[in-house]
Amino acid sequence: MENSKVKVVLGVIGADCHAVGNKILNYALNAAGFEVINLGVLVPQEEFVNAAIETDAKAILVASLYGHGEIDCRGLKDRCREAGLGDILLYVGGNLVVGKTDFTEVHNKFIEMGYDRVYEPGILPDQVVIDLKNDLGL
Amino acid sequence: MKNILLIDFGSTYTKITAVDIEKEIVLGTARGITTVETDIMEGLNQALGELFSKTGKLEFIKVLGCSSAAGGLKMVAVGLVPELTAEAAKRAALGAGAKIMGVYGNELNEYEIKEIADLNPEIILLAGGTDGGNKEVILHNARMLTTLGKDIPVIVAGNKSVAPQVVRILSESMTEVVHTENVMPKLNELNIEPARETIRGVFLRRIVEAKGLNRANQFVDRMVMPTPAAVLKAAELLGKGTQYESGLGDLMVIDIGGATTDVYSIAKGDPTKNNVALRGLPEPFAKRTVEGDLGMRYSATALVRAASVKRITDYAEVSEDDVEAYVKKVEENIEYLPQNDVERKVEIAMGRVCTCLAVERHVGQLETVFTLAGSAYVQKGKDLSEVQTVVGTGGVIVHHEQPNEILKGATYSESTPTMLKPGCPKFLIDEDYIMASMGLLGEEYPDIAVRMMKKYIVRR
Numbered sequence A: 001m002e003n004s005k006v007k008v009v010l011g012v013i014g015a016d017c018h019a020v021g022n023k024i025l026n027y028a029l030n031a032a033g034f035e036v037i038n039l040g041v042l043v044p045q046e047e048f049v050n051a052a053i054e055t056d057a058k059a060i061l062v063a064s065l066y067g068h069g070e071i072d073c074r075g076l077k078d079r080c081r082e083a084g085l086g087d088i089l090l091y092v093g094g095n096l097v098v099g100k101t102d103f104t105e106v107h108n109k110f111i112e113m114g115y116d117r118v119y120e121p122g123i124l125p126d127q128v129v130i131d132l133k134n135d136l137g138l
Numbered sequence B: 001m002k003n004i005l006l007i008d009f010g011s012t013y014t015k016i017t018a019v020d021i022e023k024e025i026v027l028g029t030a031r032g033i034t035t036v037e038t039d040i041m042e043g044l045n046q047a048l049g050e051l052f053s054k055t056g057k058l059e060f061i062k063v064l065g066c067s068s069a070a071g072g073l074k075m076v077a078v079g080l081v082p083e084l085t086a087e088a089a090k091r092a093a094l095g096a097g098a099k100i101m102g103v104y105g106n107e108l109n110e111y112e113i114k115e116i117a118d119l120n121p122e123i124i125l126l127a128g129g130t131d132g133g134n135k136e137v138i139l140h141n142a143r144m145l146t147t148l149g150k151d152i153p154v155i156v157a158g159n160k161s162v163a164p165q166v167v168r169i170l171s172e173s174m175t176e177v178v179h180t181e182n183v184m185p186k187l188n189e190l191n192i193e194p195a196r197e198t199i200r201g202v203f204l205r206r207i208v209e210a211k212g213l214n215r216a217n218q219f220v221d222r223m224v225m226p227t228p229a230a231v232l233k234a235a236e237l238l239g240k241g242t243q244y245e246s247g248l249g250d251l252m253v254i255d256i257g258g259a260t261t262d263v264y265s266i267a268k269g270d271p272t273k274n275n276v277a278l279r280g281l282p283e284p285f286a287k288r289t290v291e292g293d294l295g296m297r298y299s300a301t302a303l304v305r306a307a308s309v310k311r312i313t314d315y316a317e318v319s320e321d322d323v324e325a326y327v328k329k330v331e332e333n334i335e336y337l338p339q340n341d342v343e344r345k346v347e348i349a350m351g352r353v354c355t356c357l358a359v360e361r362h363v364g365q366l367e368t369v370f371t372l373a374g375s376a377y378v379q380k381g382k383d384l385s386e387v388q389t390v391v392g393t394g395g396v397i398v399h400h401e402q403p404n405e406i407l408k409g410a411t412y413s414e415s416t417p418t419m420l421k422p423g424c425p426k427f428l429i430d431e432d433y434i435m436a437s438m439g440l441l442g443e444e445y446p447d448i449a450v451r452m453m454k455k456y457i458v459r460r
Helices: A020-031 A045-055 A069-073 A076-082 A103-112 A125-136 B040-055 B085-095 B110-119 B136-145 B160-171 B193-210 B227-240 B300-307 B309-316 B320-332 B341-362 B403-410 B435-444 B446-456
Strands: A007-012 A035-038 A059-064 A089-094 A117-119 B003-009 B013-020 B025-033 B062-067 B073-078 B098-104 B123-126 B154-156 B177-179 B222-226 B251-256 B261-266 B276-279 B286-291 B365-371 B374-380 B389-393 B426-430
Touching: A007 A020, A007 A045, A020 A035, A020 A059, A020 A125, A045 A059, A045 A076, A059 A069, A059 A076, A059 A125, A069 A089, A069 A103, A076 A089, A089 A125, A103 A117, A117 A125, B003 B040, B003 B227, B003 B435, B013 B040, B013 B435, B025 B040, B025 B446, B062 B227, B062 B435, B073 B085, B073 B110, B073 B193, B085 B098, B085 B123, B085 B193, B085 B227, B085 B286, B098 B110, B110 B136, B123 B136, B123 B193, B136 B160, B154 B160, B154 B193, B160 B177, B177 B193, B193 B222, B222 B227, B222 B435, B227 B251, B227 B261, B227 B286, B227 B389, B227 B435, B227 B446, B251 B341, B251 B403, B261 B341, B286 B341, B300 B309, B300 B320, B300 B341, B309 B320, B309 B341, B320 B341, B341 B403, B389 B403, B403 B426, B435 B446
Parallel strands: A007 A035, A007 A059, A059 A089, A089 A117, B003 B062, B062 B222, B073 B098, B073 B123, B123 B154, B154 B177, B251 B389, B276 B374, B389 B426
Antiparallel strands: B003 B013, B013 B025, B251 B261, B261 B286, B365 B374
């Protein structure tokens, strides 16, 4: 039954319109048995939070591909805490910063910002599914 | 001869329209004072007397009524996230023709319960959570509502997973608890039709009786719906038409009153430009919004505050003192009509500003987003820029000498380029003030209602 599926919120944050990866992740997560609440592209932070509250989602998956990820993603964890979603899983991935910055640096920066997992470009959806299942104890 | 009598028990006047459905003509209209406090039949008989004095005695094969008497259908909407289920619940209630006393989101607290008790709504619509989504908040809110200390009908339209529990909790202290489909079964999916129907059912069963409208029952065959729902129905018929009678296409209806301004739109409102991303809650095809601070008499001061005096003086080309003096006059005496040129100018400007602000709050907005790949657009709400028809109804517009001047407020303005208002629509006037009646007639004779509206709602 659809309603017993674990729900996850998916979207591309900020002023970013890149839709292809979003569609692929949507497909992969669905196929893996999750109910995906896909907010699509150009999604402000508050919409991720509102969607998660109303649907009782267990994770928020944020993508950013246009290099402004750091600015757009900062503060999402605090918003979640503020909204009573302190325990929700936050994943982020994509081309999070401009240029060829060392990924370890990027990784640490986003972990510090409160994200539970940070993915570098080129990661396959399978890895995200595996991590989600592990983190949620499924 | 097949005559039907259509009655609108309004807050001030009881308006009646007699139609011949064979000839498809309006035989006559008349009005009396609404006498809901004493015996509603008094005002109705007064109106009938006036009607018969014009038309001669008429026999009716059917009498249908709608009502906004005694303050209209007062409702409170409760949801979870203010922009999501609380907004969806509000829209369902508006679509059912209700007067929204308050909208509440998240977990209700004791203060809010006290507030709701003081507002004393006639129906509470309780939503919250998508299907399978958040359960705790709607359960909490149901428990809180049982502490209201009042027996108010509650309609439950939230997360279906806990709906039976919610109904059980509420039933402990409320006599009438009705369950219907979730107003938002999935995120950003609006499903307000079932809630609308349920509200209407409760209105007919409970409210009609509570308001003493049932005293008219011996005369009226069926009290069909609240008046704004009848206007919405008429607008929808006029826009969409029926299987056999074509409609006018996308349209808007403006109804300015003494206390509120209602705006209706019958249109999908999809983006009309390329490269536009839609955001926010989907919009109902037939949408109604009500502005409680925009009105020509009771709300005159509120209107000036919302619009700023300058906006009115700019249109009217009069001084600020003239505006303030006029506002004071009409609020003290709501029957007052403009007596000289200056007052007429102020009256028109107030109407224009009512229309302008009410439409700006109704239509969607377009924001430009600058991305690395150039600019893109984000649309929130309905794009009504290509709507071709704007209909004016309601006492203020219908009885006005220059209704088009008032309706011009509905059109696109370069000073507010992000508002998706109609570009260059034609204006039609509901000359004989029959829209609510046609909504009633349309329940049983949709084709006739569409043809009659096309005949009687015209350019002036």
